[in-house]
Amino acid sequence: MTAPLVTILDDEPEIRSILADALEDAGFRTMGFSRATEFEATLKSTTPDVCLVDLGLPDKDGLTLVHRLALELGSAVIIISGRAQVQDRVTGLELGADDYIIKPFDPAEVVARVRARLRKDRPAAPTSSNTARFNGWTAYFDRYVLEDEEGTETTFSHAEGEVLRLFLESPKRLISRAHMQETLGGAAGESFDRAMDVRISRLRTKLREDPKNPRLIKTIYGAGYIFLGDVRWG
Missing domain, CATH: 1.10.10.10 (Winged helix-like DNA-binding domain superfamily/Winged helix DNA-binding domain)
Known part of the structure; x- marks a missing residue:
């Protein structure tokens, strides 16, 4: 069974490393990106199951990217950001994000949120066959x-x-x-x-x-x- 793929878009190498370690220990596959342009280029050939997106990107507005992902990709989008204002969270969710996690975060919480999102997205099946x-x-x-x-x-x-x-x-x-x-x-x-x-x-x-x-x-x-x-x- 192929593990779900989680992409991590954050310009801080430490954060990408922390998230990748936690997710891979939990059985997920990960891909990390520091810039939106690299991430978007990869999307032409790869469809992640969950996208973790920081709003403070060096080359593109994070909220604009979240909106595009929500409209076009069909993957779950979880914002991870240092922006803690209620309005930032409301805007992110209104633009199509599935969840919003505020920095600093507990890696275990991020793993739990990713799992919860995938469970929510999976429809109940009338058959047990795969x-x-x-x-x-x-x-x-x-x-x-x-x-x-x-x-x-x-x-x-x-x-x-x-x-x-x-x-x-x-x-x-x-x-x-x-x-x-x-x-x-x-x-x-x-x-x-x-x-x-x-x-x-x-x-x-x-x-x-x-x-x-x-x-x-x-x-x-x-x-x-x-x-x-x-x-x-x-």
Whole structure:
């Protein structure tokens, strides 16, 4: 099973090291960045499960970055900042952050918050199986991997996996945006809708769907989505 990936964006090497040590000891994978430009370049090929973001970045406004991540990435975003004013926390959360931790922090608390966020994001499953087969694909939710008929594997993120699992558990049934929001959590509105659009777009790419005429994940405009595959669990 591939451990969840946590990215750490902070310009202080000591803080990156402390967080990485605590998270890796707890079983997570980590990647650390000192500048937003490096972090954003990595996002073109990597989708983290949780992003830890400091607001005081040397090359970009942290709040602007948080807002973009919330809209486009589909990962959980936790701000870690020395800004302790109530208004800073409110602004960060309103812009799409999932949590806000004030410096100085206890590394154990950060680990606990990351775990809590991942638990909250994971939908309750009516089946205990972590393997689903559909239309020539096999999804391994314990390893975050999609495998085609030839055995070629493609990884997916925790965020993408929760959407895929929701589809696979309710095939050939309309899944409304409201149901997705209620099941997956998060505040309704533009931020949630954009996050879902990004996750579904990435899933279609990984399933090699034609974006103009997808076979499996169909958009029902104004209503939601329908997954048209034949699904077998176990």
